[in-house]
Amino acid sequence: GENVEQHPSTLSVQEGDSAVIKCTYSDSASNYFPWYKQELGKRPQLIIDIRSNVGEKKDQRIAVTLNKTAKHFSLHITETQPEDSAVYFCAAPSSLNAGGTSYGKLTFGQGTILTVHP
Amino acid sequence: DTGVSQDPRHKITKRGQNVTFRCDPISEHNRLYWYRQTLGQGPEFLTYFQNEAQLEKSRLLSDRFSAERPKGSFSTLEIQRTEQGDSAMYLCASSLGGVVAKNIQYFGAGTRLSVL
Numbered sequence: 001g002e003n004v005e006q007h008p009s010t011l012s013v014q015e016g017d018s019a020v021i022k023c024t025y026s027d028s029a030s031n032y033f034p035w036y037k038q039e040l041g042k043r044p045q046l047i048i049d050i051r052s053n054v055g056e057k058k059d060q061r062i063a064v065t066l067n068k069t070a071k072h073f074s075l076h077i078t079e080t081q082p083e084d085s086a087v088y089f090c091a092a093p094s095s096l097n098a099g100g101t102s103y104g105k106l107t108f109g110q111g112t113i114l115t116v117h118p
Numbered sequence: 119d120t121g122v123s124q125d126p127r128h129k130i131t132k133r134g135q136n137v138t139f140r141c142d143p144i145s146e147h148n149r150l151y152w153y154r155q156t157l158g159q160g161p162e163f164l165t166y167f168q169n170e171a172q173l174e175k176s177r178l179l180s181d182r183f184s185a186e187r188p189k190g191s192f193s194t195l196e197i198q199r200t201e202q203g204d205s206a207m208y209l210c211a212s213s214l215g216g217v218v219a220k221n222i223q224y225f226g227a228g229t230r231l232s233v234l
Contacts, residue, residue, distance in 0.1 A: 006160075034222070043122075043225040044161065044209070089160045104174055105151065106223060108160030 002027045002094040006109025013080050014117050021112045023090035024072040030092045032103065033073045035064060038111075039086045047088075048075070080116045087111045120144065122226035124210050130232045131200055138196045139229045143212030150193050151211040151223060152185055161209055161225075167193060168215055200233045207231075 003026040013019050025033075034049035050057045050064045050073065057064050061080075066073040077084055089111050093103035123142045131137050143150045148169050153161035164183065165175045169190035182200075187193040197204055207230050211223040 004160075032221075036225075043227045046222060046224070049222070091160075094163075103221060105163040105166055106161075107163065111158070111160050 002030060002092050002107040004090060004092050004107050004109045006090050006112060008112060009110065010113045010115070012115045012117065015080060015082060017080055019075075019077045019080050019084070019114055019116075021075045021088055021090070021114070022072060023074070023092075023109050024070075025092040025107075026071065027092065027094070028068075028071065030094075032093050033064070033066060034091050034106070035062075035075050036089045036091065036108075037086045038089065044089060077114075080114075082116050082118050085114055085116045087113050122210055122212050122224055124208075124226040124229050126229055127227065128230045128232075130234065132234050133202060134199055136196065136198045137200060137231060138194055139208055139210075139231075140192060140194050141210030141212075141226060142192045143210070144224060147212035147214055147224075148190065149213045149215040149221070150187055151213070152193070152195050153209040153211065155207040155209055155228070156205075164195075164208075197231075200231075202233045205231055205233045 006023045031052035035047050036044035037047045038044045048062050048064050050066050061078045063076040090109040091106040094105050094107050125140045151166040152164040155161045163176050165185050167187040170187050182198045185195045207228040209228045210226045213221045213223045
């Protein structure tokens with residue numbers, strides 16, 4: 001099955017700095033990589049995702065890069081703000097069908113606690 | 119309601135009691151997932167349904183856990199003879215299913231279970 005490792009477990013930055021969170025995965029067939037943000041006591045919310053046919057995707061201050069050869073992907077947050085403080089989870093799909101066009105469950109990383117100091 | 123809803127939000131029970139949680143997915147979503155999350159960890163897969171069919175169960179799921187989705191809409195997760203180790207946040211998610219591009223999982227706010 002899929003195994004996802006996430007680093008660092010905690011990350012503290014000053015407002016305006018950049019933050020980078022890295023994940024590795026084990027299943028070379030995985031082709032979809034979402035990132036979720038979870039604020040204290042709230043539901044995980046999808047903030048960005050990337051599919052294996054692209055190497056980078058950007059949405060305003062958030063970007064995700066994917067290296068399929070090395071089996072790792074990263075979340076980049078630029079110009080961090082205090083409201084970016086939360087736990088961030090990466091994930092990779094498991095139970096892919098034979099053609100890799102559909103998947104079942106997600107396997108999550110252990111999470112990164114991001115704290116942005118004003 | 120445009121999101122995944124879960125009920126109750128919190129449940130406190132004594133060891134050995136049975137508990138049941140409910141999840142209502144986003145209305146047009148045919149896939150429904152249950153995950154468990156403990157403090158400091160990412161969500162851990164338990165089981166998922168496509169319509170009313172239960173397609174996969176985690177090997178970590180003991181026989182005390184059972185889930186149903188009888189009409190392909192809402193789902194229930196029951197834990198029998200609860201143990202202190204069952205204390206966790208139980209998250210439900212739903213998705214359209216099908217191809218990867220449409221299979222984004224949206225999460226509910228969860229049910230926090232405390233077993234005393």
